[in-house]
Amino acid sequence: ISDDDISNLYTRRVFIEEIFPQVDIVQGNTSVINTLDLAYYPSERGPYNFDPNATDDTLNPSNSWAGITRQITSTDFEQANVEFIEFWVQDPFLENPANTGGKLTINLGNISEDILRDGKKQYENGLPEDGDISILNPTVFGGVVPQNQSLIYTFGTTGQERNNQDVGYDGYDDAEERVLFPAEFSNFEDPAKDNYTYYLNTTGDIFERYKQYNGLEGNTPDIFTDTNRGSTTQPDVEDINRDNTMNTIDSYFEYEVNITPSTLNADNPQINDVKVRNVTLPNGDTREVTWYQFRLPINEETRRVGGITDIRSVRFARMFLSGFTQNTVMRFATFDLVRSDWRRYALDLDNDATNNSADAEFSVGIIGIQENDGDYVIPPGVFREQLNNNNNIIRQNEQSLVLKACELEPRDSRGVFKNVSVDMRQYKRLRMFLHAEAQENEVLEANELVAFIRMGNDFTQNFYQIEIPLTPSDLVEGSLPIDERIWPEINEINVPLEALQQIKSKGIFDQTLTNEDPTYYDIIDDQLSENSVPEFPVGGIQNQRVAIKGNPNFGDIRV
Structure with missing residues (x-):
């Protein structure tokens, strides 16, 4: 392996500072990102593919596909409140701009573990130790599977007995594959193309060395050396989540992403951020590299397959x-x-x-200094929290909540909530930095949008509310520093909490706490107005104000 081999943009090491320069690394921790690399060869026949049109070991790339599947351990996405599928991916067309691209598809839900689609479960440690497969009946795929029910997934054999079992999902070694699979493929050394080869036990560049690393036949030898060893110690089984049951149900949400040169740009609604970096490679060359952050809302699937209705049992990802x-x-x-x-x-x-x-659309997201450096500005007067770790000062992430609303009717509202339990009597003031901007190709006027905080015993009957009209950043004085333009003082909620106690006293005295609608009061220069004001005054809301409804407990704010 030469410096040129490890200088390829798709085999080089990727350092954390390349994509996340604002992340502080604890001394002793690795500074390299362990990337997930998918090398796709659409013209090459893959494992267990006996397409009659592929007898020369090649495929029509337009009709090809290849993928990977894994289990998900926390399956209730609704309880976990999973909002997005999010990933950073390097531009796949840097070395070949003529590549027309294709499609990346993600499935979340129940995925069949029956890889060979024969209705039978394969587990290698259940195959005959002596290699005599004559006692096994072939499946509709043509392979053989154990006759007994699986109890554990572990080898109890060594030597030739291990070799007899470590043969992959079809249950055959190469010699048996040449005899029992279609004659058109019998001239190949490995008809099923499922053999394993350790990357140090072969030749070629890095791509060639890893081409058979995911093979199944021979991937768990009991004898190994520095240059030849297996990829796992466990038998290969058609049971991805290892629950001793082979799931055969396909019911999932599907998300499609077009990966083409024309769609990899900041105008793509699925792309949340773009980073262009100059990197120095081990061979001394300097190259420009582009990374794209995709963000796919969980509730905006391309299609549903198999009658899935909710995200409460998402057991697999493909x-x-x-x-x-x-x-x-x-x-x-x-x-x-x-x-x-x-x-x-x-x-x-x-x-x-x-x-x-x-018809309103409402989404929730985040933006932060570590993942979105260059696009995110920290509010004025705010500093990243610092932790002392073994005499190293490690700056923590600083993030903001992003709420996007579209097609809201006048006087309608949308919100997010979090269950908390806070005694507000121990605090003097409440502050919140707010930034407002119109969505693309839209216009937002000053005071057209109002931000509010609602807190109390519940959301509808017993609560305090704090409101402020918002001014879009493009209407803020341009001579101000960037942080004061993004987070203008005019948008900042900054109220003395004693005002909430005062309006409750007023409500008790005026007997307005039982009114159907909240009672509003203006706050100007930290002073509470003597009289209540309309919920929707003529000319719109012009300043901070507070409201009360019901009998919220200031000492036990729960929502």
């Missing part, structure tokens, strides 16, 4: 590539299911039945 006509490497720096502590409130927040926005 990802596959299709539509590519040239060799392509997808290099993922991260691949995450992103959850939020804040949940979208799905019910009405007011008593007006005439302003419900049936």
Whole structure:
């Protein structure tokens, strides 16, 4: 392996500072990202593919696909409040701009573990130790599987007995494959193309060395050396989540992502961020590299398959590539299911039945200094929290909650909530930095949008509310520093909490706490107005104000 081999943009090491320069690394921790690399060869026949049109070991790339599947351990996405599929991927067309691209598809739900689609469960340690498969009946696929029920997944054999069992999902070694599988493939050394080869036990560049690393036949030898060893110590089984049951049900949500040169740009609604970096390679060359952050909302699937109705039992994830006509490497720096502590409130927040926005779109996200450096500005006066770790100062992440609303009716509202339990009597003031901007191709006027905080015993009957009209950042004085333009003081909620106690006293005295609608009061220069004000005053809301409804407990704020 030469410096040129490890300088390829798709085999080089990727350092954390390349994508996340604001992340501080604890001394002793690795500074390298363990990327997930998918090398896709659409013209090459893959394992257990006996397509009659592929007898020369090649395929029509337009009709090809290949993918991977894994289990998910926390299966209730609704309880976990999973909001997005999010991943950073390197531009796959840097070395070959002529590549027309294809499609990346992600499935979440119940995925069949029956890999060979024969209705029979294969587990290698159940195959005959002496290699005599004559006692086994072939499946509809043509392979053989154990006759007994699986109890454990572990080898109890060594030497030739291990070799007799370590043969892959079809149950055959190479010699048996040449005899028992279609004659058109008998001239190949490995008709099923399922052999394993350790990357130090072969030749070629890095791609060639890893081409058979995911093979199944011979991947668990009991004898190993520095240059020849297996990829696992466990037998291969058609039971991805190892629950001793082979799931055969396909019911999942499907998400499609077009990966083409024309769709990899900041205008793509699925792309949340773009980073362009100059990297120095081991051979001394300097190259420009582009990374894209995709963010796919869980509730915006492309289609549903198999009658799945909710995200309460998502046991598997599958990802596959299709539509590519040239060799392509997808290099993922991260691949995450992103959850939020804040949940979208799905019910009405007011008593007006005439302003419900049936077509409104509302999404929740985050933006932070570590993942979105260059696009995120920390509010004025805010500093990243620092932790002392073994005499190293490690700066923590600083993030903001992002709420996007579209097609809201006048006077309608949307919100998110989080269950908390706070005694507000120990605090003097409440502050919140707010930034407002119109969505693409839209116009947002000053005071057209109002932000509010509602807290109390519940959301609808016993609560305090704090409101402020918002000014979009593009209407803020341009001579101000960037942080004061993004987070203008005019948008900042900054109220003395004693004002909430005062309006409760007023409500008790005026007997307004039982009113159907909240009672509002203006706050100007930290002073509470003497009299209540209309909920929707003529000319709109012009300043901070507070409201009360019911009998919220200031010493036990729960929501």
